[in-house]
Amino acid sequence: MSAPDFSVRELRAFVALVDLENFTRAAQAIHLSQPAYSALIRRLEETVGVRLFDRNTRRVSLTPEGRLFEPSVRQLLRDADRALADLGDQIELRKGRVHVAALPTISAGLLPAVFKEFRRSFPGIDLVLSDRLSEACIALVKEGRADFALVSNNARPGDLDELDARLLCRHHYHLVCPTHHPLLSEKRLTLRKIAQHPFIQMTRNNSVRQALEAAIHPRIMNTVLEVEHLGTVISMVNAGLGISVVPTFTLHQFQWPTIATRPLITPNLLRHIYVVRHRERSLSVASSAMLELIVRDLGRLQ
Amino acid sequence: MSAPDFSVRELRAFVALVDLENFTRAAQAIHLSQPAYSALIRRLEETVGVRLFDRNTRRVSLTPEGRLFEPSVRQLLRDADRALADLGDQIELRKGRVHVAALPTISAGLLPAVFKEFRRSFPGIDLVLSDRLSEACIALVKEGRADFALVSNNARPGDLDELDARLLCRHHYHLVCPTHHPLLSEKRLTLRKIAQHPFIQMTRNNSVRQALEAAIHPRIMNTVLEVEHLGTVISMVNAGLGISVVPTFTLHQFQWPTIATRPLITPNLLRHIYVVRHRERSLSVASSAMLELIVRDLGRLQ
DNA sequence: GCGCTTTACGCTGCGCGTAAGTATC
DNA sequence: GATACTTACGCGCAGCGTAAAGCGC
Numbered sequence: 001m002s003a004p005d006f007s008v009r010e011l012r013a014f015v016a017l018v019d020l021e022n023f024t025r026a027a028q029a030i031h032l033s034q035p036a037y038s039a040l041i042r043r044l045e046e047t048v049g050v051r052l053f054d055r056n057t058r059r060v061s062l063t064p065e066g067r068l069f070e071p072s073v074r075q076l077l078r079d080a081d082r083a084l085a086d087l088g089d090q091i092e093l094r095k096g097r098v099h100v101a102a103l104p105t106i107s108a109g110l111l112p113a114v115f116k117e118f119r120r121s122f123p124g125i126d127l128v129l130s131d132r133l134s135e136a137c138i139a140l141v142k143e144g145r146a147d148f149a150l151v152s153n154n155a156r157p158g159d160l161d162e163l164d165a166r167l168l169c170r171h172h173y174h175l176v177c178p179t180h181h182p183l184l185s186e187k188r189l190t191l192r193k194i195a196q197h198p199f200i201q202m203t204r205n206n207s208v209r210q211a212l213e214a215a216i217h218p219r220i221m222n223t224v225l226e227v228e229h230l231g232t233v234i235s236m237v238n239a240g241l242g243i244s245v246v247p248t249f250t251l252h253q254f255q256w257p258t259i260a261t262r263p264l265i266t267p268n269l270l271r272h273i274y275v276v277r278h279r280e281r282s283l284s285v286a287s288s289a290m291l292e293l294i295v296r297d298l299g300r301l302q
Numbered sequence: 303m304s305a306p307d308f309s310v311r312e313l314r315a316f317v318a319l320v321d322l323e324n325f326t327r328a329a330q331a332i333h334l335s336q337p338a339y340s341a342l343i344r345r346l347e348e349t350v351g352v353r354l355f356d357r358n359t360r361r362v363s364l365t366p367e368g369r370l371f372e373p374s375v376r377q378l379l380r381d382a383d384r385a386l387a388d389l390g391d392q393i394e395l396r397k398g399r400v401h402v403a404a405l406p407t408i409s410a411g412l413l414p415a416v417f418k419e420f421r422r423s424f425p426g427i428d429l430v431l432s433d434r435l436s437e438a439c440i441a442l443v444k445e446g447r448a449d450f451a452l453v454s455n456n457a458r459p460g461d462l463d464e465l466d467a468r469l470l471c472r473h474h475y476h477l478v479c480p481t482h483h484p485l486l487s488e489k490r491l492t493l494r495k496i497a498q499h500p501f502i503q504m505t506r507n508n509s510v511r512q513a514l515e516a517a518i519h520p521r522i523m524n525t526v527l528e529v530e531h532l533g534t535v536i537s538m539v540n541a542g543l544g545i546s547v548v549p550t551f552t553l554h555q556f557q558w559p560t561i562a563t564r565p566l567i568t569p570n571l572l573r574h575i576y577v578v579r580h581r582e583r584s585l586s587v588a589s590s591a592m593l594e595l596i597v598r599d600l601g602r603l604q
Numbered sequence: 605g606c607g608c609t610t611t612a613c614g615c616t617g618c619g620c621g622t623a624a625g626t627a628t629c
Numbered sequence: 630g631a632t633a634c635t636t637a638c639g640c641g642c643a644g645c646g647t648a649a650a651g652c653g654c
Contacts, residue, residue, distance in 0.1 A: 004386055007309040023634060033621050038634065048386060050393050054584045057628045057633050064586030068392055072385030079381065083374030084306055084350060090370055091352050282356045284366030325609060335646050340609065359608050359653045
């Protein structure tokens, strides 16, 4: 049992002869000398095991077996062309899908501009954004559902076994408080000083909270309130209930006349943003383009 | 714009690597040395224009583009295998169709036994029999609807331009008459003697009638009745209305105690049976087998 | 160091073009 | 004899196997 083999080119040659009914002209169409073309047809007939054409000087026509073979061949050629075209579309960024998983702060702060530009450049590519907390983002990448994730620095090393985390950027955190808050007159704004004031905290699994708690350990923040969403933080600070600390990407949401922001220039409190992806699974062309755009935009911001 | 080319073999190599996730084992499956196999995959990637596999020592896995390509490839392989299998079935006489056009006398006298044997040997092949007069048979072949025709000798040469008629056999005609008819005691039975007796004639376009009229020209038969079907001839002879002349293949229908038959050994009255087919269009394997069987059966009869 | 893939390299033969041969009208 | 396919023949390179070299655990 030997597996018979033939090439797309041979099939193209076959249909050329079916259509043109003439070896000489079909040979030209395939860009081959006539004898070479003749041999090619003969080889194809040998591989399929049956004469496909009746030929004499006057006329070239299909045998009954050739007539049976023809529709299959045309179908094969259509499918082959289609497969290559699909691949080409994907490569040329005319089609495809990019699935990014990112922290809510990054999703809201960085990605809108990036996605807008990406969509303008590659309108045929479907975009999916999963705005979740770090662990969920990483899980999506691990499952292969997201192409890459943009997360912060508190991912557990164990989670990264088969994944690869590359540092994308480092940002300071920022104090957000009512204007005229006493902290604003501090020369060196430290976390320890901040910890003395009533603080609006995020939920336990939030990466900002985890970073803060790690930085001030073994002390603790003066937490007066624990909320889930950043919008709530804004309102609470605005209402004078307390102060908070937020990452750079959220700052644009705190541009109120009643709220002031100051960067926290402390060496042990930096927000590291990582790109997490499969270690040994390459990105699609579209995903690479997206990542490139993200890096470029980030450079523009800093 | 260059048409990219690849072979079925390359696609088989592709799926082997997808399934086995290991170059060495996939190479064995394809019966190639590992370096040669590696080069083959590389060539395929070059022709499609994108890396299809992520490989390092530990793991081999599809890229996003490879993942897109995979289902297309499997479909292509299925279709290619199917096309070859169909062709093989046709060649091995497991499937197919044979369409024979034949004179009613041949259809009823010769073909039942042949078709029975053919069907026993090749039960997967569909059989079509058009039992018509010569002209209609030849028209079917000319249109390409029938594979070949079995007709008698009065086909016009003009009708045969693109067709090829090969003599299959020659038979005598036979007198059919009531037992004890005076003609039966004739030593040399000639058409001229028959013409004197009341004669049951077939319709004008019947090949037997045309042969008779040509043979006795410029005399004419003593026609008492003109009928369409052979069964009617039988009944009329049986009833004593007249005598008739029929071809060999119909004789089995005249085996009545009241009817006698005698061959007409006259040199100018011979029934030539021809196989008519397209001059430059080969027969399908199944049709050839059928024709071969016909020739063989004919040999057995004589 | 071990397992797996890639690179290096020589060789064989497939498949090409040119030219001559053959068949059909 | 003109036209069109087939055969003959030499040549180049694609693609093979063997051997050696990277490379990631």
